[in-house]
Amino acid sequence: xxxxxxxxxxxxxxxxxxxxxxxxxxxxxxxxxxxxxxxxxxxxxxxxxxxxxxxxxxxxxxxxxxxxxxxxxxxxxxxxxxxxxxxxxxxxxxxxxxxxxxxxxxxxxxxxxxxxxxxxxxxxxxxxxxxxxxxxxxxxxxxxxxxxxxxxxxxxxxxxxxxxxxxxxxxxxx
Amino acid sequence: xxxxxxxxxxxxxxxxxxxxxxxxxxxxxxxxxxxxxxxxxxxxxxxxxxxxxxxxxxxxxxxxxxxxxxxxxxxxxxxxxxxxxxxxxxxxxxxxxxxxxxxxxxxxxxxxxxxxxxxxxxxxxxxxxxxxxxxxxxxxxxxxxxxxxxxxxxxxxxxxx
Numbered sequence: 001x002x003x004x005x006x007x008x009x010x011x012x013x014x015x016x017x018x019x020x021x022x023x024x025x026x027x028x029x030x031x032x033x034x035x036x037x038x039x040x041x042x043x044x045x046x047x048x049x050x051x052x053x054x055x056x057x058x059x060x061x062x063x064x065x066x067x068x069x070x071x072x073x074x075x076x077x078x079x080x081x082x083x084x085x086x087x088x089x090x091x092x093x094x095x096x097x098x099x100x101x102x103x104x105x106x107x108x109x110x111x112x113x114x115x116x117x118x119x120x121x122x123x124x125x126x127x128x129x130x131x132x133x134x135x136x137x138x139x140x141x142x143x144x145x146x147x148x149x150x151x152x153x154x155x156x157x158x159x160x161x162x163x164x165x166x167x168x169x170x171x172x173x174x
Numbered sequence: 175x176x177x178x179x180x181x182x183x184x185x186x187x188x189x190x191x192x193x194x195x196x197x198x199x200x201x202x203x204x205x206x207x208x209x210x211x212x213x214x215x216x217x218x219x220x221x222x223x224x225x226x227x228x229x230x231x232x233x234x235x236x237x238x239x240x241x242x243x244x245x246x247x248x249x250x251x252x253x254x255x256x257x258x259x260x261x262x263x264x265x266x267x268x269x270x271x272x273x274x275x276x277x278x279x280x281x282x283x284x285x286x287x288x289x290x291x292x293x294x295x296x297x298x299x300x301x302x303x304x305x306x307x308x309x310x311x312x313x314x315x316x317x318x319x320x321x322x323x324x325x326x327x328x329x330x331x332x333x334x335x
Contacts, residue, residue: 003299004306012313028317028329034310041303051199058196066198067191075191082183085326114269114287115225121203126194129203139287141295146302 001068001108002138004038006146009153010107011037011100016156020163029096032080036100039076040068040108069125073101112136177324184325207274213245216278224274224281227289230266235259242268242281250280263292 015033019025043064054062066072081094105123113119117131138145207224228242228249240251240262251270267290272283290296318327
């Protein structure tokens with residue numbers, strides 16, 4: 001999986017561009033979407049409370065990796081959405097958290113795997129174990145991935161500032 | 175929706191999330207033996223083609239083998255490409271597709287992918303991840319505040335959007 005900086009920068013760029021066309025998707029919802037982009041990696045809770053410990057406590061097999069799936073993203077987005085106060089905020093929070101989480105899984109898909117196939121068998125749980133070939137574009141330690149994400153986010157940031165300024169000129173405050 | 179129903183919903187979704195993680199751990203998602211299969215029953219997969227992820231413990235460049243920790247087992251990966259061997263250090267991370275041999279003690283590699291060459295790569299991934307996490311948390315807290323008493327987020331500026 002790519003490191004979080006890449007996920008966060010790509011999500012920032014993605015949601016900011018979407019915000020140009022969706023009226024309510026302003027900075028505050030972009031920030032929520034950016035948090036959504038790291039939801040699947042909450043499977044790293046394994047480093048704090050190991051799968052083995054939870055398995056021993058529950059008495060049944062348990063794996064935090066279940067969070068790094070389409071099912072995990074859906075449930076975590078619902079949990080996140082319920083932490084907002086109003087119905088409208090909850091609907092919006094669910095959408096941006098879910099899309100952010102989905103962007104994480106999509107970014108992780110084309111990585112290099114020794115058997116030449118994507119890990120869709122894991123990410124699409126519980127839907128399917130289907131595994132198409134992976135283009136094998138990168139591994140998580142490749143520095144260029146973070147640099148490309150940084151360039152993308154920077155380009156979107158500058159374009160967004162330009163748009164904001166152009167809008168101010170077109171519609172001066174009365 | 176008042177706070178009581180919201181809390182009830184939170185509990186239900188948390189339970190469902192635990193259920194998902196239990197279902198995930200119990201499901202067989204691989205068509206070939208995976209890391210957990212090989213580590214759990216190495217001899218039982220002798221002669222089979224396996225796909226494992228492991229942490230590099232040591233490298234023997236002369237023999238062309240790498241000792242890899244796969245879950246709770248240590249497996250000697252043989253037939254590793256010289257170019258791959260030359261970039262690996264202990265503490266690295268390696269994916270291997272190969273044939274399980276010698277009662278599960280060795281894995282004859284047909285293909286490998288280096289995830290982390292060594293501790294430096296691991297440090298890069300963890301460091302950038304912490305930076306990414308701080309950026310996300312900073313962006314969020316710039317616009318939202320946490321109301322711990324009512325267990326909810328509230329916008330910092332007035333007005334609902």
